[in-house]
Amino acid sequence: MSKAAKGALALLLGLGVQPGLAQTNGAEGERPDTFVLNVGGFFINSIDASASARRANGVLGTSIDLERDLDAEERVGVPWLQGYYRFTPHQRIDFSYYRLERDGKRTLVNRPIRFGNQTFKVNRSVKTTFKNEVWKLAYTWSFYHVPRVELGLTAGVHVTRYEMKLRTTGGAVSQREEVTAPLPVLGLRMDYAINRDWHILFSNESMYVDLGGDLQGSLNDYRLAVEWRPFQHVHLGLGTNRLYLHANVENKDWVGQLDNSYRGFLGYVGMRF
Secondary structure, eight states: OOHHHHHHHHHHHHHTOOSSSOOOSSSTTOOOOSEEEEEEEEEEEEEEEEEEEEETTSOOOOOEEHHHHHOOOSOEEEEEEEEEEEEETTEEEEEEEEEEEEEEEEEOOSOOEEETTEEEOTTOEEEEEEEEEEEEEEEEEEEEEOSSEEEEEEEEEEEEEEEEEEEETTSSSEEEEEEEEEEEEEEEEEEEESSSSEEEEEEEEEEEEEETTTEEEEEEEEEEEEEEOOSSSEEEEEEEEEEEEEEEEEOSSEEEEEEEEEEEEEEEEEEEO
8 A cells, every 4th residue: 555545544543433324425314426527627737758669679769758858748738537436335436537648849969769660860850749548447445434434445447548659840750659558456545524515535546567578567646636515416626636657568569668757736527416
């Protein structure tokens, strides 16, 4: 369990909420929400990404820092979707989706770049496009669920698709590589009601996987948010999200490495039924 997850658990123990009350996640006597859908934006203000890629029988690729070497955007806002479906008071399915796309352009000065089967030479202007799609699906078991607190363990899959394209101005030299990695994750979720209108939500998902030589990687995805629920079926939320991913891929066709981390703020409106 990560340090963030341990901290959330310690916070819950300090709340002094006693078990044995009605199993709700709002005021006493209310039924738990069956379906929740949040729609908003993910405003990323810090990104650090590096990658290398080559064909399995090709020349060793260059490790590329997207921000330093290719001047990729470091601040971007994207649509964000998240929610869950609860089929019993203690069980639910969580889901989320977002997609990043960043562009950059820089004239290579210090060194050439080898990416895939192509070499981008010094003094050439190189444009880059970096796309990252994330789908998350998880089963959550709420092992502690009382009027003011819901605490659950989660297990699911974090599907990440990366696509990176480099091309010279005019398109004389171009190379595109992509990889999709379904990564299993385990984590902790919390919903704590300060009062009827204000809730604190926390989630932390982590993994480490080693599938022989094909895929080796680690991931940590942390989210903390505050929700204002002045209406029965509508709420507003503001939070922060941080993700770190490291992956090595090696198979008969492709060899590559990726390090990607970013953090930013979430703003959203939600519906509960």
